[in-house]
Amino acid sequence: MASEAAPLEPQTTEAEADRRDFILILTGAMAAGGAAAVAWPLIDQMEPASDVLAAGSPVTVDISKLSAGQQIVVLWRSNPIFVVRRTPQMLAELTKPSLLNRLRDPDSKVKQQPSYAQNWSRALKPEYLVLVGVCTHLGCVPGFQPAPGSVSPDWPGGWLCPCHGSKYDLAGRVFQSVPAPYNLPVPPYDYESDTQLVVGRNPPNETFAISDVVTI
């Protein structure tokens, strides 16, 4: 990846400071069916050794407590990784022509994802979206804005970059007429089980590397 994430400011207690470089809770989350933002708790079991992180080794993420509509953010290869559990309503938005017509690359033709995520949901399982949370313009971290109408009257939910206003939908697809040229990348990932994601490891017989994505 040519772009680097902007400095992050995780909100942790003093006792949690030693692990704040790994788990970053950047945003609130939208409760299913509602608009209230709630804090997401730190996940205690995600504490790999520092040498594991430095090597960019796969990172296991427990998604068992991730509620519908929520996002968690973990760090992999020094980049924030967004993991979102999408609601049926969020998924229904992704194929609407009224949205597709506003996207720069609605079919994910540019190589910003592995082949197993080059589909309508940009995911192995539509319910869970995994993205590299680094704006493809100049590398800021987009903010999660899942509530329809929260950014503009026709906002379907997605991410808004705080630096120059690039917008992405709830599949990480970039809108037209913004500075960012490409969709948010999907990293290599797989499932260890129904409740455990592994970021940085492909499914069997897949060879995608994050360095394969197109950058400016």
Ligand code: FES
């Ligand atoms: S870095 Fe995101 S819009 Fe410029």
